[in-house]
Amino acid sequence: MERYYQPEIETASREQMLVWQNERLVKQVQHVWDNVPYYRKKMEEKGVTPGDIHGVEDLHKLPFLTKDDLREAYPYGLLAKPLGECVRIQSTSGTTGRRVVAFYTQHDVDLWEDCCARAIVAAGGTKEDVCHVSYGYGLFTGGPGLNGGSHKVGCLTLPMSSGNTDRQLQFMTDLGSTILCCTPSYAAYLAESIHERGLQDQIKLKAGIFGAEAWSEEMRRDIENKLGIKAYDIYGLTETSGPGVSFECSEQTGMHINEDHFIPEIIDPDTGEVLPEGSKGELVFTSITKEAFPLLRYHTRDICVLSRKKCSCGRTHVKMSKPMGRSDDMLIIRGxxxxxxxxxxxxxxxxxxxxxxxxxxxxxxxxxxxxxxxxxxxxxxxxxxxxxxxxxxxxxxxxxxxxxxxxxxxxxxxxxxxxxxxxxxxxxxxxx
Amino acid sequence: MIIQQISIFLENRAGQLSEITDILAQSNIDLRAIHIAEATDYGVVRLIVSRPQEAANLLWDKGYILSTRPVVAAPVPDRPGGLAKVLHILADAGIDINYMYSMFGSRDEMAYMIFRVKDVKHLCAVLEANGLNGATPEELGIQ
The missing domain is CATH 3.30.300.30 (ANL, C-terminal domain)
Incomplete structure (x- = not known):
């Protein structure tokens, strides 16, 4: 029996989803127009006003945002709420000149954690689980995101952060961790360490939620076999919130995008033209619920395909393939x-x-x-x-x-x- | 006893060293000493040759990265304990050796060691004060 964290949303009809999206998009465009002069200027240059945006079908009229915009507007140029209402920042991994700082209101954190909670429940998580979070904590979104999601599900949360394999394994065996959240390469490393030390019988893991870097199906099977678990992919980026923008379900055939928060588009990276559903192209996201850092039509630079094929898990949200490459020269190395x-x-x-x-x-x-x-x-x-x-x-x-x-x-x-x-x-x- | 040493950057791959010895051979330049210091991916080859300036120019023109510096060709009695005696002299004078290696052949019962030290003139003076008068570069076959 499939379980959902927010069943009414995760299994909503397409019609219902469009109602939410239309309403939220219109409101969001007005919010950005009123509070983000940087983006307002872009809209004015394109000759678009909030009055032109009536719903998702008008999305293509809005200007794009890229990482260059984020750099240009650093640090506060895209902030849409007074700092007094912001409670958190997260940032992309250390890069001079390319650093991205994203802001969150308490409401933003709350919705982000909901997204991560959906991923944990999709991986079989319940309040009886012991959720072992070995993503880095700090500016990196991985640790804080899954940590918050785990709290929401009610799991006993182990905020392990990354590194110190001895300690990871000790807690995993002593406290009986059942769900592991980390990068796939760290999961593979932990799996090997467990085998080297002959700890297989003392491991109670049943599922893993692995993201922040590319991994193959072969690597998935390897981790699954070595740890005796089911391994789920999760996707996200700091610019839109962090992990939990999309996540895998039991079918493991792509990641359901949390469409009630993020509207995806697939575009031709060279022309910016929106491509028909099912085409391979660059993924673009519009955050329709974020208050502090609401990016509209943000270029992820990830190349993938969207699919609305009916999913056996019962979720109705569109699925994205694993990213198949990048439209810029960015590499993801060890996450x-x-x-x-x-x-x-x-x-x-x-x-x-x-x-x-x-x-x-x-x-x-x-x-x-x-x-x-x-x-x-x-x-x-x-x-x-x-x-x-x-x-x-x-x-x-x-x-x-x-x-x-x-x-x-x-x-x-x-x-x-x-x-x-x-x-x-x-x-x-x-x-x- | 001060002579010029050529040091060359070498990538660790088969055939690199023979390219250098080929270049020298083609110009009839004689190798008087060779020493290689190795790191994981590259090495530094140090050469004492019969015509240092010409060899350096040739190798530079072929695109090698190199540097030249003066080193001391110190005479060492060619018998057991010979080097020990010289090293004691250096130790007593407080001279640090960066690295050292031997030259090919010997002459008048003297072998020759190349010493790379900070102050070559000081080393020569110390050796001479201890009765170790080195050969001239010409006597060592170096122009």
Missing amino acids: VNVFPSQIETVLLEQGYPANYVMIVDRVNNSDTLEVQVEMTAENFSDSLAQITEKEKALVSALKAMLGIYAKVKLVAPKSITRSEGKAVRVIDNRKI
Whole structure:
């Protein structure tokens, strides 16, 4: 028997959903027009006023928002509520210049946690469960989001955060964790550690909710087999709230988008044209319930397909496929957003040529990043100690910029192909 | 006893070193000493050659990253305890050795070690004060 956190919403008819969406969209556009001069200007430039938006069918008239807008408007330019009404910020993983800060009112936090609660219930969670949250806590949305959702469901919540595998396993066995929430790569790592230590019999896990990075069906089966659980995907982005924008149900054939909060569109990333349902294209979201940080027509840069095929779980919300790629050059490495331009910045700062190659791979279910850089006369010395000292400084600077470790490989001068037109800066060997 | 050492950046892959020795061979430049310091992905090869300036120019033109610096070719009595004696002299004088390696061949019962130190002139003075008078570069086959 399928269970829902908010059955009347999750199984609502399409007609009912459109009524909600139309009403909320109209209200939201007015709210943004009244409170966000940055977006109002964009609307004025496009010759649109709130009066032109009567419902979802008018959505295409609104201007888009991109990450560049967020950067330009940083930090308060897209804020739609007085700071006095905001209670929280979350932010994307550490990137200079590309940092996104999202604001939440108490109501925003509440709705976000509802979305996460829906995901937990869809994964079989009840108030009898012990929900082990090993996403990072802090600015990253993963920990706080699932933590709040778990509270709402009434699970005993273990705010483990990431890392310290010994402690993770001790709590998991001693307190009998039944639901694990973390990145899929960390789940795979925990699964391996459990097998290495022979703890299989002491693990009571039944489900896992894994997101924030791409993972394959093969990886899903591997985690499911090793942990004896069912593994569910979850999707979200800080800009719209965090995890819980969409989540998988028992059918595991895509993630139901919480359409009562986020209206999805699929567009052609080059022309911005809205594509017919079922087309592959860039996912764009309009937040229709967020108060503090209501983004309209926000480019996620994730490429995917939407499907309204009837789902056996009974949920009526549209399903999105796993993201199949990106329409920009952003990479997600160990759950962290990485742009090649960040690496370029660090190299130039550290006195290396901006001619480099990033090699991304997945070894034992964990992402690896190698940056190949050419040696220069200025950085060379007859002393190995001096070279390695500079190399270490570069590794630290990359870590500070990206938030993850990158191995540096110094290569011979001119061994990296000079660009003729578009340079190949990224070699992604991951099979996802 | 002060001579020029050439250091070259080498990626760790088969054939890299032979490319360098080929270049030197083609110009009839003689190798007097070679030493390699290795890191995981690359190495630094240090050379003492018969015509250092010419070799450096040749390698630079071929696109190698290199640097040259003076090092000391110190005479070491070619018998048991010979190096120990020299190292004691350095230790007593408080001289730090960054690295050292040996040259090919010996002459008048003297072998030659290359010392990379901060102050090459000071090292020469200390060695001479202890009766270790080095050979000239010409005597070592270096122009």
